[in-house]
Amino acid sequence: xxxxxxxxxxxxxxxxxxxxxxxxxxxxxxxxxxxxxxxxxxxxxxxxxxxxxxxxxxxxxxxxxxxxxxxxxxxxxxxxxxxxxxxxxxxxxxxxxxxxxxxxxxxxxxxxxxxxxxxxxxxxxxxxxxxxxxxxxxxxxxxxxxxxxxxxxxxxxxxxxxxxxxxxxxxxxxxxxxxxxxxxxxxxxxxxxxxxxxxxxxxxxxxxxxxxxxxxxxxxxxxxxxxxxxxxxxxxxxxxxxxxxxxxxxxxxxxxxxxxxxxxxxxxxxxxxxxxxxxxxxxxxxxxxxxxxxxxxxxxxxxxxxxxxxxxxxxxxxxxxxxxxxxxxxxxx
Amino acid sequence: xxxxxxxxxxxxxxxxxxxxxxxxxxxxxxxxxxxxxxxxxxxxxxxxxxxxxxxxxxxxxxxxxxxxxxxxxxxxxxxxxxxxxxxxxxxxxxxxxxxxxxxxxxxxxxxxxxxxxxxxxxxxxxxxxxxxxxxxxxxxxxxxxxxxxxxxxxxxxxxxxxxxxxxxxxxxxxxxx
Numbered sequence: 001x002x003x004x005x006x007x008x009x010x011x012x013x014x015x016x017x018x019x020x021x022x023x024x025x026x027x028x029x030x031x032x033x034x035x036x037x038x039x040x041x042x043x044x045x046x047x048x049x050x051x052x053x054x055x056x057x058x059x060x061x062x063x064x065x066x067x068x069x070x071x072x073x074x075x076x077x078x079x080x081x082x083x084x085x086x087x088x089x090x091x092x093x094x095x096x097x098x099x100x101x102x103x104x105x106x107x108x109x110x111x112x113x114x115x116x117x118x119x120x121x122x123x124x125x126x127x128x129x130x131x132x133x134x135x136x137x138x139x140x141x142x143x144x145x146x147x148x149x150x151x152x153x154x155x156x157x158x159x160x161x162x163x164x165x166x167x168x169x170x171x172x173x174x175x176x177x178x179x180x181x182x183x184x185x186x187x188x189x190x191x192x193x194x195x196x197x198x199x200x201x202x203x204x205x206x207x208x209x210x211x212x213x214x215x216x217x218x219x220x221x222x223x224x225x226x227x228x229x230x231x232x233x234x235x236x237x238x239x240x241x242x243x244x245x246x247x248x249x250x251x252x253x254x255x256x257x258x259x260x261x262x263x264x265x266x267x268x269x270x271x272x273x274x275x276x277x278x279x280x281x282x283x284x285x286x287x288x289x290x291x292x293x294x295x296x297x298x299x300x301x302x303x304x305x306x307x308x309x310x311x312x313x314x315x316x317x318x319x320x321x322x323x324x325x326x327x328x329x330x331x332x333x
Numbered sequence: 334x335x336x337x338x339x340x341x342x343x344x345x346x347x348x349x350x351x352x353x354x355x356x357x358x359x360x361x362x363x364x365x366x367x368x369x370x371x372x373x374x375x376x377x378x379x380x381x382x383x384x385x386x387x388x389x390x391x392x393x394x395x396x397x398x399x400x401x402x403x404x405x406x407x408x409x410x411x412x413x414x415x416x417x418x419x420x421x422x423x424x425x426x427x428x429x430x431x432x433x434x435x436x437x438x439x440x441x442x443x444x445x446x447x448x449x450x451x452x453x454x455x456x457x458x459x460x461x462x463x464x465x466x467x468x469x470x471x472x473x474x475x476x477x478x479x480x481x482x483x484x485x486x487x488x489x490x491x492x493x494x495x496x497x498x499x500x501x502x503x504x505x506x507x508x509x510x
Contacts, residue, residue, distance in 0.1 A: 016348050017355070034358045041362045045369055052377040057384040067385045081378060102379065103371035111366055160359070165352045169359025173367070238348060 015241040017163045018124065021153035036118055036160035044114040051077040081106060088293060093300040097181075101299055104177055109292035112161060112170065112233065116284035119159025119237060120277065128152045161287070162237040167230035174295040175226040182302035194302075195219060225298050229291055236287045240280045247273045469505075476501045 022030040054074035058066030069075050089098040089105065131152035160166045182191050193199045197214035201207055251266030480497055 012348065029354070031352065031355055033355045037355070037359050037362050041366045045366060045374075048370055048374045052374040052381075055381040056377050057381050064388075067388050069381070078378070078382070082382060099379075103375040104367060106375060107367040107370045108363070110370075111363055160355075163352075163355050164349055165355035166359040168351065169356035170363055172356075172360055173363055234349075 012242060012245070015159070015162055015238055015245060017158060017165075018154055021155045024153075031163065032124060032154055032156070032158035033160040033163035033166050035156055036115060036158055037166060039156060040111065040115045040118055040160060043118070044110050047073070047114075048077065048110060050074070084109070084289075084292075089296055092293075093296055093303070097300055097303055098296075101177070101181075101296065104173075105292050105296050108170070108173070108295060109288050112291050113285060113288035115160040115166075116237065116288055117281075119162060119241065120280055120284060122157070124154050124157025127154050127157060159237050159241060161233050162241060164230060164234045167233045168227075170233075170291070171226035171230035174229055174291075174298070175222070177295060178225065178298045178302055179222070181299045185303045195222075225294075229294055233287050233291055236283055240276070240283050244273050244276045244280065247276060472505055476504065 017031045017033045020030050020032045020035045022035060051071075051074040054070045055078050060066065069078050084106070085098060085102065089102065092098075093101065179191075182194070186194055190199075193202055195215055195218040196202050196211045197218070201214070202211060247269045250269040251262050254261050254265045257265075480501065483497065
Protein backbone atom coordinates (compact mmCIF):
# COMPACT_ATOMS: atom_id res chain seq x y z
CA UNK A 1 0.00 0.00 0.00
CA UNK A 2 2.85 2.32 0.84
CA UNK A 3 4.15 1.77 -2.66
CA UNK A 4 0.83 2.79 -4.10
CA UNK A 5 0.77 5.83 -1.85
CA UNK A 6 4.21 6.69 -3.04
CA UNK A 7 3.02 6.81 -6.61
CA UNK A 8 1.29 10.14 -6.10
CA UNK A 9 -0.66 12.39 -3.78
CA UNK A 10 -3.46 13.48 -6.08
CA UNK A 11 -6.49 11.16 -5.82
CA UNK A 12 -7.85 12.22 -9.19
CA UNK A 13 -4.46 11.49 -10.71
CA UNK A 14 -5.24 7.81 -10.23
CA UNK A 15 -8.65 8.11 -11.79
CA UNK A 16 -8.44 10.44 -14.76
CA UNK A 17 -7.43 9.33 -18.21
CA UNK A 18 -3.69 9.42 -18.93
CA UNK A 19 -1.60 9.21 -22.04
CA UNK A 20 -0.41 5.72 -22.79
CA UNK A 21 2.98 4.55 -23.95
CA UNK A 22 1.46 4.20 -27.42
CA UNK A 23 1.49 7.99 -27.69
CA UNK A 24 5.23 7.90 -28.29
CA UNK A 25 4.82 4.95 -30.63
CA UNK A 26 2.14 6.45 -32.90
CA UNK A 27 3.14 10.10 -32.62
CA UNK A 28 -0.25 11.33 -31.39
CA UNK A 29 -1.96 11.21 -28.00
CA UNK A 30 -3.34 7.76 -27.32
CA UNK A 31 -5.08 7.81 -23.93
CA UNK A 32 -5.13 4.74 -21.72
CA UNK A 33 -8.91 4.62 -22.13
CA UNK A 34 -8.46 3.88 -25.83
CA UNK A 35 -6.09 1.02 -25.03
CA UNK A 36 -8.50 -0.27 -22.40
CA UNK A 37 -11.41 -0.16 -24.81
CA UNK A 38 -9.50 -2.22 -27.38
CA UNK A 39 -8.24 -4.71 -24.79
CA UNK A 40 -11.71 -4.87 -23.23
CA UNK A 41 -13.19 -5.65 -26.63
CA UNK A 42 -10.75 -8.51 -27.13
CA UNK A 43 -11.43 -9.85 -23.63
CA UNK A 44 -15.22 -9.64 -23.92
CA UNK A 45 -15.20 -11.34 -27.32
CA UNK A 46 -12.84 -14.08 -26.15
CA UNK A 47 -14.82 -14.76 -22.98
CA UNK A 48 -18.20 -14.74 -24.67
CA UNK A 49 -17.08 -16.87 -27.63
CA UNK A 50 -15.61 -19.33 -25.13
CA UNK A 51 -18.83 -19.30 -23.10
CA UNK A 52 -21.10 -19.64 -26.12
CA UNK A 53 -19.25 -22.79 -27.19
CA UNK A 54 -19.88 -24.27 -23.77
CA UNK A 55 -23.52 -23.17 -23.65
CA UNK A 56 -24.14 -24.53 -27.15
CA UNK A 57 -26.21 -27.70 -27.36
CA UNK A 58 -23.89 -30.69 -27.84
CA UNK A 59 -24.22 -33.60 -30.28
CA UNK A 60 -27.03 -36.12 -29.78
CA UNK A 61 -24.50 -38.78 -28.81
CA UNK A 62 -24.13 -36.98 -25.46
CA UNK A 63 -27.73 -37.72 -24.54
CA UNK A 64 -29.24 -35.44 -21.93
CA UNK A 65 -25.78 -34.10 -21.10
CA UNK A 66 -25.74 -32.18 -24.38
CA UNK A 67 -28.09 -29.64 -22.83
CA UNK A 68 -25.82 -29.03 -19.84
CA UNK A 69 -23.55 -25.99 -19.94
CA UNK A 70 -19.97 -27.00 -19.29
CA UNK A 71 -17.73 -24.88 -17.08
CA UNK A 72 -18.38 -22.51 -14.22
CA UNK A 73 -17.71 -19.30 -16.13
CA UNK A 74 -20.04 -20.28 -18.97
CA UNK A 75 -22.67 -21.20 -16.38
CA UNK A 76 -22.33 -17.76 -14.78
CA UNK A 77 -22.69 -16.09 -18.20
CA UNK A 78 -25.70 -18.27 -18.93
CA UNK A 79 -27.36 -17.43 -15.62
CA UNK A 80 -26.76 -13.72 -16.23
CA UNK A 81 -28.14 -13.86 -19.77
CA UNK A 82 -31.13 -15.99 -18.84
CA UNK A 83 -31.91 -13.98 -15.71
CA UNK A 84 -31.60 -10.57 -17.35
CA UNK A 85 -33.62 -11.71 -20.34
CA UNK A 86 -36.50 -13.43 -18.56
CA UNK A 87 -36.66 -11.24 -15.46
CA UNK A 88 -36.00 -7.81 -16.96
CA UNK A 89 -35.88 -7.47 -20.73
CA UNK A 90 -38.92 -9.57 -21.55
CA UNK A 91 -41.19 -7.95 -18.92
CA UNK A 92 -40.03 -4.45 -19.90
CA UNK A 93 -39.82 -4.74 -23.68
CA UNK A 94 -42.12 -7.63 -24.47
CA UNK A 95 -41.01 -10.91 -26.03
CA UNK A 96 -40.77 -9.58 -29.60
CA UNK A 97 -38.62 -6.55 -28.83
CA UNK A 98 -36.54 -8.34 -26.20
CA UNK A 99 -35.61 -11.05 -28.69
CA UNK A 100 -34.87 -8.50 -31.39
CA UNK A 101 -32.65 -6.30 -29.20
CA UNK A 102 -30.99 -9.08 -27.18
CA UNK A 103 -27.72 -9.06 -29.17
CA UNK A 104 -27.32 -5.30 -28.91
CA UNK A 105 -28.28 -4.96 -25.26
CA UNK A 106 -26.26 -7.91 -24.00
CA UNK A 107 -23.24 -6.85 -26.08
CA UNK A 108 -23.53 -3.44 -24.44
CA UNK A 109 -23.93 -4.94 -20.96
CA UNK A 110 -20.96 -7.28 -21.15
CA UNK A 111 -18.75 -4.70 -22.87
CA UNK A 112 -19.43 -2.06 -20.21
CA UNK A 113 -19.10 -4.69 -17.48
CA UNK A 114 -15.69 -5.81 -18.70
CA UNK A 115 -14.48 -2.20 -19.00
CA UNK A 116 -15.75 -1.45 -15.48
CA UNK A 117 -14.15 -4.54 -13.98
CA UNK A 118 -10.86 -3.89 -15.80
CA UNK A 119 -10.79 -0.54 -14.04
CA UNK A 120 -10.73 -2.31 -10.67
CA UNK A 121 -7.37 -3.88 -11.49
CA UNK A 122 -4.68 -1.30 -10.58
CA UNK A 123 -2.46 -2.02 -13.57
CA UNK A 124 -1.58 1.64 -14.21
CA UNK A 125 -0.71 2.16 -10.54
CA UNK A 126 1.51 -0.92 -10.56
CA UNK A 127 3.34 0.34 -13.64
CA UNK A 128 3.85 3.71 -11.96
CA UNK A 129 5.18 2.03 -8.81
CA UNK A 130 7.56 -0.12 -10.82
CA UNK A 131 8.64 2.93 -12.76
CA UNK A 132 9.18 4.96 -9.56
CA UNK A 133 12.22 2.82 -8.75
CA UNK A 134 15.11 4.43 -10.53
CA UNK A 135 13.08 7.03 -12.37
CA UNK A 136 14.94 9.93 -10.76
CA UNK A 137 18.18 11.02 -12.35
CA UNK A 138 20.52 13.56 -10.83
CA UNK A 139 22.76 15.69 -12.98
CA UNK A 140 25.47 18.21 -11.94
CA UNK A 141 27.53 18.49 -8.80
CA UNK A 142 27.24 20.15 -5.39
CA UNK A 143 24.61 22.86 -5.17
CA UNK A 144 23.94 22.64 -8.91
CA UNK A 145 22.46 19.14 -8.71
CA UNK A 146 19.31 18.93 -10.84
CA UNK A 147 16.90 16.03 -10.26
CA UNK A 148 14.82 14.97 -13.26
CA UNK A 149 12.04 12.38 -13.18
CA UNK A 150 11.08 10.47 -16.28
CA UNK A 151 7.40 10.06 -17.01
CA UNK A 152 6.10 6.52 -16.47
CA UNK A 153 5.28 4.58 -19.60
CA UNK A 154 1.80 3.19 -19.11
CA UNK A 155 0.91 0.43 -21.56
CA UNK A 156 -2.33 -0.62 -19.99
CA UNK A 157 -4.64 0.24 -17.08
CA UNK A 158 -7.19 2.75 -15.93
CA UNK A 159 -10.95 2.67 -16.13
CA UNK A 160 -12.15 3.30 -19.65
CA UNK A 161 -15.67 4.06 -18.45
CA UNK A 162 -14.27 6.76 -16.15
CA UNK A 163 -13.68 8.68 -19.38
CA UNK A 164 -16.70 10.73 -20.39
CA UNK A 165 -15.54 10.57 -24.00
CA UNK A 166 -15.63 6.78 -24.05
CA UNK A 167 -19.06 6.81 -22.46
CA UNK A 168 -20.30 9.29 -25.04
CA UNK A 169 -19.07 6.94 -27.77
CA UNK A 170 -21.03 4.10 -26.19
CA UNK A 171 -24.08 6.24 -25.48
CA UNK A 172 -24.12 7.26 -29.13
CA UNK A 173 -24.90 3.64 -29.94
CA UNK A 174 -27.78 3.79 -27.48
CA UNK A 175 -28.97 6.98 -29.19
CA UNK A 176 -28.82 5.28 -32.59
CA UNK A 177 -30.65 2.23 -31.27
CA UNK A 178 -33.43 4.33 -29.73
CA UNK A 179 -33.90 6.37 -32.92
CA UNK A 180 -33.69 3.29 -35.14
CA UNK A 181 -36.43 1.61 -33.14
CA UNK A 182 -38.46 4.80 -33.13
CA UNK A 183 -38.26 5.22 -36.92
CA UNK A 184 -38.96 1.52 -37.51
CA UNK A 185 -42.01 1.47 -35.27
CA UNK A 186 -43.47 4.93 -35.89
CA UNK A 187 -42.19 5.79 -39.35
CA UNK A 188 -40.79 9.22 -40.19
CA UNK A 189 -44.20 10.88 -39.91
CA UNK A 190 -44.99 9.17 -36.62
CA UNK A 191 -41.55 9.98 -35.31
CA UNK A 192 -41.99 13.68 -36.12
CA UNK A 193 -45.50 13.62 -34.61
CA UNK A 194 -44.03 12.02 -31.51
CA UNK A 195 -41.50 14.84 -31.28
CA UNK A 196 -44.37 17.32 -31.52
CA UNK A 197 -46.33 15.71 -28.71
CA UNK A 198 -48.31 13.12 -30.62
CA UNK A 199 -50.79 13.11 -33.49
CA UNK A 200 -53.71 14.28 -31.35
CA UNK A 201 -51.86 17.36 -30.20
CA UNK A 202 -50.63 18.20 -33.71
CA UNK A 203 -54.17 18.01 -35.13
CA UNK A 204 -55.62 20.02 -32.24
CA UNK A 205 -55.50 23.57 -33.65
CA UNK A 206 -56.41 25.06 -30.30
CA UNK A 207 -53.13 23.90 -28.78
CA UNK A 208 -50.80 24.75 -31.69
CA UNK A 209 -48.70 27.02 -29.50
CA UNK A 210 -47.73 24.06 -27.27
CA UNK A 211 -46.29 22.08 -30.16
CA UNK A 212 -43.05 24.09 -30.60
CA UNK A 213 -42.38 23.92 -26.87
CA UNK A 214 -42.90 20.16 -26.81
CA UNK A 215 -40.79 19.81 -29.94
CA UNK A 216 -37.86 21.56 -28.28
CA UNK A 217 -38.28 19.51 -25.11
CA UNK A 218 -38.51 16.26 -27.05
CA UNK A 219 -35.46 17.06 -29.20
CA UNK A 220 -33.55 17.89 -26.03
CA UNK A 221 -34.85 14.60 -24.60
CA UNK A 222 -33.36 12.72 -27.55
CA UNK A 223 -29.95 13.98 -26.52
CA UNK A 224 -30.45 14.04 -22.76
CA UNK A 225 -31.43 10.37 -22.52
CA UNK A 226 -28.16 8.95 -23.92
CA UNK A 227 -26.19 11.81 -22.34
CA UNK A 228 -27.62 10.79 -18.97
CA UNK A 229 -26.44 7.24 -19.60
CA UNK A 230 -22.92 8.47 -20.32
CA UNK A 231 -22.76 10.90 -17.40
CA UNK A 232 -24.24 8.42 -14.92
CA UNK A 233 -21.65 5.78 -15.81
CA UNK A 234 -18.81 8.32 -15.78
CA UNK A 235 -19.83 9.81 -12.43
CA UNK A 236 -20.19 6.44 -10.73
CA UNK A 237 -16.86 5.17 -11.98
CA UNK A 238 -14.98 8.37 -11.17
CA UNK A 239 -16.68 8.77 -7.81
CA UNK A 240 -15.89 5.26 -6.55
CA UNK A 241 -12.30 5.32 -7.75
CA UNK A 242 -11.73 8.80 -6.32
CA UNK A 243 -13.03 7.71 -2.96
CA UNK A 244 -10.75 4.70 -2.96
CA UNK A 245 -7.73 6.74 -4.04
CA UNK A 246 -8.47 9.34 -1.35
CA UNK A 247 -8.67 6.64 1.33
CA UNK A 248 -5.36 5.20 0.23
CA UNK A 249 -3.70 8.64 0.31
CA UNK A 250 -4.60 9.25 3.95
CA UNK A 251 -1.42 7.53 5.05
CA UNK A 252 0.74 9.72 2.83
CA UNK A 253 -1.09 12.84 4.08
CA UNK A 254 -0.18 11.86 7.64
CA UNK A 255 3.49 11.53 6.77
CA UNK A 256 4.62 14.26 9.17
CA UNK A 257 2.95 12.60 12.19
CA UNK A 258 5.50 9.82 12.53
CA UNK A 259 5.75 6.20 11.50
CA UNK A 260 3.24 4.95 14.09
CA UNK A 261 0.54 7.38 12.94
CA UNK A 262 1.22 6.63 9.28
CA UNK A 263 1.00 2.90 9.96
CA UNK A 264 -2.22 3.20 11.96
CA UNK A 265 -3.92 5.49 9.49
CA UNK A 266 -2.74 3.38 6.56
CA UNK A 267 -4.12 0.27 8.22
CA UNK A 268 -7.56 1.78 8.84
CA UNK A 269 -7.65 3.43 5.41
CA UNK A 270 -6.55 0.18 3.78
CA UNK A 271 -9.34 -1.75 5.52
CA UNK A 272 -11.84 0.88 4.39
CA UNK A 273 -10.43 0.67 0.86
CA UNK A 274 -11.00 -3.09 0.85
CA UNK A 275 -14.65 -2.53 1.79
CA UNK A 276 -14.98 0.16 -0.87
CA UNK A 277 -13.36 -2.21 -3.38
CA UNK A 278 -16.13 -4.72 -2.72
CA UNK A 279 -18.64 -1.93 -3.20
CA UNK A 280 -16.84 -0.99 -6.42
CA UNK A 281 -17.32 -4.52 -7.77
CA UNK A 282 -21.01 -4.19 -7.07
CA UNK A 283 -21.11 -0.73 -8.66
CA UNK A 284 -19.25 -2.04 -11.74
CA UNK A 285 -21.92 -4.68 -12.29
CA UNK A 286 -24.77 -2.36 -11.34
CA UNK A 287 -23.73 0.43 -13.69
CA UNK A 288 -23.29 -1.97 -16.61
CA UNK A 289 -26.78 -3.25 -15.86
CA UNK A 290 -28.22 0.28 -15.54
CA UNK A 291 -26.67 1.32 -18.85
CA UNK A 292 -28.19 -1.68 -20.61
CA UNK A 293 -31.51 -1.55 -18.76
CA UNK A 294 -32.17 2.13 -19.38
CA UNK A 295 -31.28 1.68 -23.05
CA UNK A 296 -33.84 -1.13 -23.13
CA UNK A 297 -36.43 1.09 -21.44
CA UNK A 298 -35.80 3.95 -23.87
CA UNK A 299 -36.05 1.57 -26.83
CA UNK A 300 -39.28 0.04 -25.52
CA UNK A 301 -40.77 3.49 -25.03
CA UNK A 302 -40.43 4.04 -28.75
CA UNK A 303 -42.50 0.95 -29.54
CA UNK A 304 -45.89 1.94 -28.23
CA UNK A 305 -46.72 4.91 -30.45
CA UNK A 306 -49.06 7.41 -28.90
CA UNK A 307 -49.75 5.10 -25.99
CA UNK A 308 -46.09 5.41 -25.08
CA UNK A 309 -46.29 9.17 -25.32
CA UNK A 310 -49.08 9.23 -22.77
CA UNK A 311 -47.12 6.95 -20.48
CA UNK A 312 -43.97 8.94 -20.92
CA UNK A 313 -45.51 12.18 -19.79
CA UNK A 314 -48.04 10.81 -17.31
CA UNK A 315 -51.48 11.62 -18.64
CA UNK A 316 -54.36 12.81 -16.55
CA UNK A 317 -57.75 11.21 -16.55
CA UNK A 318 -61.06 13.06 -16.55
CA UNK A 319 -60.88 13.59 -12.82
CA UNK A 320 -57.52 15.24 -13.07
CA UNK A 321 -55.60 12.50 -11.28
CA UNK A 322 -52.34 11.18 -12.70
CA UNK A 323 -52.72 7.77 -14.25
CA UNK A 324 -50.98 4.88 -12.54
CA UNK A 325 -49.35 4.07 -15.89
CA UNK A 326 -47.02 6.99 -15.44
CA UNK A 327 -45.43 5.12 -12.53
CA UNK A 328 -44.82 1.93 -14.48
CA UNK A 329 -41.23 0.90 -15.24
CA UNK A 330 -41.80 1.62 -18.92
CA UNK A 331 -42.62 5.21 -18.11
CA UNK A 332 -39.66 5.69 -15.80
CA UNK A 333 -36.94 8.05 -16.91
CA UNK B 334 -17.87 17.28 -8.73
CA UNK B 335 -16.45 20.28 -6.86
CA UNK B 336 -13.12 18.50 -6.66
CA UNK B 337 -13.25 17.92 -10.39
CA UNK B 338 -13.97 21.58 -11.05
CA UNK B 339 -11.21 22.68 -8.66
CA UNK B 340 -8.81 20.36 -10.38
CA UNK B 341 -9.83 21.70 -13.77
CA UNK B 342 -9.46 25.28 -12.61
CA UNK B 343 -6.01 24.53 -11.26
CA UNK B 344 -4.82 23.48 -14.67
CA UNK B 345 -5.01 19.70 -14.26
CA UNK B 346 -6.61 17.37 -16.75
CA UNK B 347 -10.24 18.27 -17.28
CA UNK B 348 -12.24 15.19 -16.35
CA UNK B 349 -15.32 16.32 -18.27
CA UNK B 350 -13.56 17.40 -21.43
CA UNK B 351 -14.57 15.67 -24.65
CA UNK B 352 -11.91 14.03 -26.77
CA UNK B 353 -12.75 12.66 -30.14
CA UNK B 354 -10.28 9.74 -30.18
CA UNK B 355 -11.63 7.86 -27.11
CA UNK B 356 -15.22 8.52 -28.20
CA UNK B 357 -14.62 7.41 -31.78
CA UNK B 358 -12.62 4.39 -30.61
CA UNK B 359 -15.36 3.38 -28.20
CA UNK B 360 -17.98 3.83 -30.92
CA UNK B 361 -16.08 1.84 -33.55
CA UNK B 362 -14.80 -0.85 -31.21
CA UNK B 363 -18.22 -1.42 -29.72
CA UNK B 364 -19.62 -1.62 -33.25
CA UNK B 365 -17.10 -4.35 -34.05
CA UNK B 366 -17.82 -6.13 -30.76
CA UNK B 367 -21.57 -5.90 -31.37
CA UNK B 368 -21.33 -7.29 -34.91
CA UNK B 369 -18.97 -10.07 -33.84
CA UNK B 370 -21.06 -11.07 -30.85
CA UNK B 371 -24.31 -10.75 -32.80
CA UNK B 372 -22.91 -13.09 -35.42
CA UNK B 373 -20.85 -15.58 -33.40
CA UNK B 374 -22.14 -15.55 -29.82
CA UNK B 375 -25.73 -14.54 -29.23
CA UNK B 376 -27.35 -16.83 -31.82
CA UNK B 377 -25.46 -19.77 -30.32
CA UNK B 378 -26.34 -18.78 -26.75
CA UNK B 379 -29.97 -18.08 -27.65
CA UNK B 380 -30.24 -21.40 -29.51
CA UNK B 381 -28.63 -23.27 -26.61
CA UNK B 382 -31.04 -21.71 -24.14
CA UNK B 383 -34.00 -22.25 -26.49
CA UNK B 384 -33.00 -25.89 -27.02
CA UNK B 385 -32.76 -26.44 -23.31
CA UNK B 386 -36.01 -24.62 -22.73
CA UNK B 387 -37.68 -26.73 -25.42
CA UNK B 388 -36.18 -29.85 -23.88
CA UNK B 389 -37.41 -28.92 -20.41
CA UNK B 390 -40.84 -27.95 -21.73
CA UNK B 391 -40.93 -31.19 -23.74
CA UNK B 392 -39.94 -33.23 -20.71
CA UNK B 393 -42.53 -31.49 -18.57
CA UNK B 394 -45.15 -31.99 -21.28
CA UNK B 395 -44.15 -35.65 -21.60
CA UNK B 396 -44.32 -36.07 -17.84
CA UNK B 397 -47.72 -34.41 -17.77
CA UNK B 398 -48.94 -36.63 -20.60
CA UNK B 399 -47.55 -39.70 -18.84
CA UNK B 400 -49.24 -38.58 -15.65
CA UNK B 401 -52.49 -38.02 -17.52
CA UNK B 402 -52.15 -41.44 -19.16
CA UNK B 403 -51.42 -43.04 -15.79
CA UNK B 404 -54.38 -41.22 -14.32
CA UNK B 405 -56.59 -42.42 -17.18
CA UNK B 406 -55.26 -45.94 -16.77
CA UNK B 407 -55.92 -45.75 -13.05
CA UNK B 408 -59.43 -44.46 -13.71
CA UNK B 409 -59.95 -47.24 -16.24
CA UNK B 410 -58.62 -49.78 -13.76
CA UNK B 411 -60.84 -48.42 -11.03
CA UNK B 412 -63.79 -48.46 -13.42
CA UNK B 413 -62.97 -52.06 -14.38
CA UNK B 414 -62.57 -52.95 -10.74
CA UNK B 415 -65.90 -51.34 -9.93
CA UNK B 416 -67.49 -53.17 -12.87
CA UNK B 417 -65.94 -56.43 -11.71
CA UNK B 418 -67.16 -55.82 -8.20
CA UNK B 419 -70.61 -54.97 -9.47
CA UNK B 420 -70.54 -57.95 -11.79
CA UNK B 421 -69.41 -60.29 -9.04
CA UNK B 422 -72.03 -58.84 -6.73
CA UNK B 423 -74.62 -59.38 -9.44
CA UNK B 424 -73.34 -62.88 -9.99
CA UNK B 425 -73.52 -63.63 -6.27
CA UNK B 426 -76.94 -62.08 -6.15
CA UNK B 427 -77.98 -64.07 -9.20
CA UNK B 428 -76.48 -67.24 -7.72
CA UNK B 429 -78.28 -66.61 -4.47
CA UNK B 430 -81.47 -65.93 -6.35
CA UNK B 431 -80.96 -69.07 -8.41
CA UNK B 432 -80.17 -71.07 -5.29
CA UNK B 433 -83.19 -69.60 -3.58
CA UNK B 434 -85.30 -70.31 -6.61
CA UNK B 435 -84.00 -73.86 -6.86
CA UNK B 436 -84.48 -74.31 -3.13
CA UNK B 437 -87.98 -72.90 -3.40
CA UNK B 438 -88.69 -75.11 -6.36
CA UNK B 439 -87.33 -78.13 -4.54
CA UNK B 440 -89.23 -77.18 -1.46
CA UNK B 441 -92.38 -76.68 -3.44
CA UNK B 442 -91.79 -79.92 -5.29
CA UNK B 443 -91.14 -81.73 -2.03
CA UNK B 444 -94.15 -80.17 -0.44
CA UNK B 445 -96.20 -81.07 -3.46
CA UNK B 446 -94.83 -84.61 -3.42
CA UNK B 447 -95.42 -84.79 0.27
CA UNK B 448 -98.91 -83.44 -0.16
CA UNK B 449 -99.46 -85.90 -2.96
CA UNK B 450 -98.12 -88.71 -0.80
CA UNK B 451 -100.19 -87.59 2.12
CA UNK B 452 -103.18 -87.34 -0.12
CA UNK B 453 -102.37 -90.69 -1.58
CA UNK B 454 -101.85 -92.11 1.90
CA UNK B 455 -105.06 -90.50 3.06
CA UNK B 456 -106.79 -91.92 0.03
CA UNK B 457 -105.23 -95.30 0.77
CA UNK B 458 -106.27 -94.99 4.36
CA UNK B 459 -109.69 -93.98 3.29
CA UNK B 460 -109.87 -96.85 0.87
CA UNK B 461 -108.56 -99.16 3.54
CA UNK B 462 -110.90 -97.71 6.07
CA UNK B 463 -113.79 -98.04 3.69
CA UNK B 464 -112.73 -101.55 2.89
CA UNK B 465 -112.37 -102.28 6.58
CA UNK B 466 -115.72 -100.74 7.32
CA UNK B 467 -117.25 -102.63 4.46
CA UNK B 468 -115.51 -105.74 5.64
CA UNK B 469 -116.58 -105.01 9.17
CA UNK B 470 -120.06 -104.42 8.02
CA UNK B 471 -119.96 -107.60 6.04
CA UNK B 472 -118.47 -109.50 8.95
CA UNK B 473 -120.91 -107.87 11.34
CA UNK B 474 -123.72 -108.74 9.08
CA UNK B 475 -122.44 -112.26 8.75
CA UNK B 476 -121.88 -112.50 12.49
CA UNK B 477 -125.23 -111.01 13.14
CA UNK B 478 -126.73 -113.42 10.75
CA UNK B 479 -124.80 -116.24 12.33
CA UNK B 480 -125.71 -115.08 15.82
CA UNK B 481 -129.24 -114.67 14.83
CA UNK B 482 -129.31 -118.11 13.38
CA UNK B 483 -127.83 -119.50 16.52
CA UNK B 484 -130.28 -117.57 18.63
CA UNK B 485 -132.96 -118.96 16.65
CA UNK B 486 -131.69 -122.49 17.24
CA UNK B 487 -131.59 -122.18 21.09
CA UNK B 488 -132.14 -119.87 24.02
CA UNK B 489 -129.24 -117.88 24.90
CA UNK B 490 -128.20 -117.46 28.55
CA UNK B 491 -125.52 -115.23 30.01
CA UNK B 492 -122.81 -117.71 29.51
CA UNK B 493 -123.87 -118.29 25.98
CA UNK B 494 -124.06 -114.68 25.37
CA UNK B 495 -120.58 -114.26 26.72
CA UNK B 496 -119.32 -117.12 24.68
CA UNK B 497 -120.98 -115.91 21.57
CA UNK B 498 -119.43 -112.54 21.94
CA UNK B 499 -116.03 -114.11 22.46
CA UNK B 500 -116.45 -116.26 19.47
CA UNK B 501 -117.56 -113.37 17.40
CA UNK B 502 -114.57 -111.34 18.45
CA UNK B 503 -112.27 -114.22 17.70
CA UNK B 504 -113.78 -114.69 14.33
CA UNK B 505 -113.50 -111.00 13.71
CA UNK B 506 -109.89 -111.13 14.74
CA UNK B 507 -109.19 -114.12 12.63
CA UNK B 508 -110.97 -112.58 9.70
CA UNK B 509 -108.73 -109.48 9.96
CA UNK B 510 -105.68 -111.65 9.70
